[in-house]
Amino acid sequence: MTFELLRARREMGDQQGRPGHWIPPGRPTDVPLGVQPESGGKLLCLECGLWFRQLGQHVVAKHDMSADDYRRVYELPRGFGLHSSAVKQVRAESQRERLAADPEFKARLRPKRSREELARLSKIAWYESKDRAGVRAARRQGPPAHNVAQYGHLGTAAMRANRAAEVAELCRAAGFASIEEVFTEKAALSNREIAELMGMSKGRVDKLRRRLGFDAPGRWAKDYVVKHPSMLPPIPAKELAAVPYGTQPVKDGYPLCLECGRWFKRLDQHIAVMHGLNVADYYARHGIDPHEARARELGYASLADLLAATADWNGTDLGKLLGVTTRKTRELRHRHGLTPPRGARPVGFVPKTPRPHPPLSAAELAAVPYGEQPDRDGQLLCLECGEWTRGAGAHVRWKHGIGAAEYRARHGLPADTKLHRRLGASS
Structure with missing residues (x-):
């Protein structure tokens, strides 16, 4: 061994094949194309002849080629992993542990691309690698007899x-x-x-x-009784064409899709995904009144029957039932000759401002103790006329022509008595 080679070893480090260290030349010549030898939990680098657990990092660092370039040069299948079986097993176990510990981990692994994009990329990859030696070996009925140990698994x-x-x-x-x-x-x-x-x-x-050829129980069995109409096959084209225009059939709470003839629990999602229609386009295409369809979904024969049954309802509650605004409920009632009820309040209605109480009589006003200012439900009593008001100071100024200070002096009220609306206990 020459002095220059020894000095290069001393300067570059050992010969373990780690990235950044000196690697002796020696490309294997007895390995056919399409074969990636593995032995002792390591893969053979077909560029330099050293063994590694993971070839992807090595070929990038030492041979200035990507993993795809390495597969293309040596005609390996495009999906062939450049790491040993031991590394694959460790990664698989780690992945299973993460899936067991974190139920949401699987959702985060879903591809960000659409199905169409993934299908297009898969087709491109198939065309690129279909003629490689490794792929041709995988298609054969059996491995070559002269090299079973290397790529018999293909x-x-x-x-x-x-x-x-x-x-x-x-x-x-x-x-x-x-x-x-x-x-x-x-x-x-x-x-x-x-x-x-x-x-x-x-x-x-x-x-x-x-x-x-064994029948599985459940929905795939021959004698299985379908419980949900969405699992039934679509109705014949003649029956679908016989559905009257402008009607939306419903069966056991499942509306019929007038595009394909199947029953679904949620028709809006189905027509959006499978037919590319929104609800308004679907209704316009088949001449369906959405309010009539909603009434049938609620179990009424028509919208008129629903409006007659809810004649004493207020517009807010009826609008929540139909999924429309209060103004729309007035329009629907007017169209069917019904008058909205007067004074009806929504269920659970709490008025923001309480209605004023009736004024006190002269005898009741005279019985009020001198020096007290009664209040009731946030309203103050005017000690001049006996009316209840939210602002006694403004009331006496505009109705009786006296100021707040004079009002307090007349009725013996302290100077710091508030004459505007306040919440207090009933007196």
């Missing part, structure tokens, strides 16, 4: 065999001979219950059940 047949062996092992652990025996003996159990029994996911149980 073969389709090998993956299916591994999954079948895993399912058989779970069946033996649960006390069954095969998955067919599980579905035969536990036919009454739902997919979720079988998943908890077998220790697998609900989706995997559903796929196995469908693939093997």
Whole structure:
């Protein structure tokens, strides 16, 4: 070894392959394209020949290439992770712990892009990597015989065999001979219950059940009785066309969508998502009076019956029932020949300003003790005429032509007596 090479080692550090340290040359030449060797919990860097638990950080720091560039050069599948199986297992366990500790963590992991954008990006990625050697190896029925250890896991047949062996092992652990025996003996159990029994996911149980031809209980069973109309298939086109124009059928509280013929609990969300219509456009398209539809939702035959049943209601309460303003209730009542009730107050109405009490008679006014200023429900008694008012000072000035000081002197009131509205106990 030359002196210059020894001095370079001494200056650059050890040969562990960490970013920022010296790495000897030696690109592997015996690894075919599309293969990423792994051994001892580490992946082989196909650029320099060293082993790492995570290749993504290494190729960025030492070889000035991104992870996507590395996959493209060596024709690996675009979704191939550049970290070892041990690292994947540790990350999966950590993710499961976070999901168990924080129920809202799963919602924060949802992609920010729309479904259309994700589908477009997925299609682009498929076109970019469909002809790579690693993807072609994954499509083969079995791994190449000369290099099974390196990329046998990419073969389709090998993956299916591994999954079948895993399912058989779970069946033996649960006390069954095969998955067919599980579905035969536990036919009454739902997919979720079988998943908890077998220790697998609900989706995997559903796929196995469908693939093997077993009927699942619940809404997928043949003899299942639909309880909610929204689960029923859409009504035939002839029946949908026979619905009278301007009517909105309702069945057991479920309104019918006149666009597709299905029943829904919330029709506004359905027409917005599936048909791109708001409520006003939907009503205008099918000639529906929204107030008539609201009356039918409340159990009345028509809006006229609802207005007749609530003839003694005030406009505020009727507006809350129909979801309209008080002014609109007066218009609806006038359209159907009904007169709004006079003096009706909303339920729980509390007036901001109490109504004035009747004035006292001369005998009652003379019985008021000298030197006292009675108040009642926030109103003051005028000791000149016996009327109740919110401001006695202004009242006596404009009605009796005397000032506040003279009023206090006439009736022996202290100089600091307040002559405006005040809240006090009834006298």
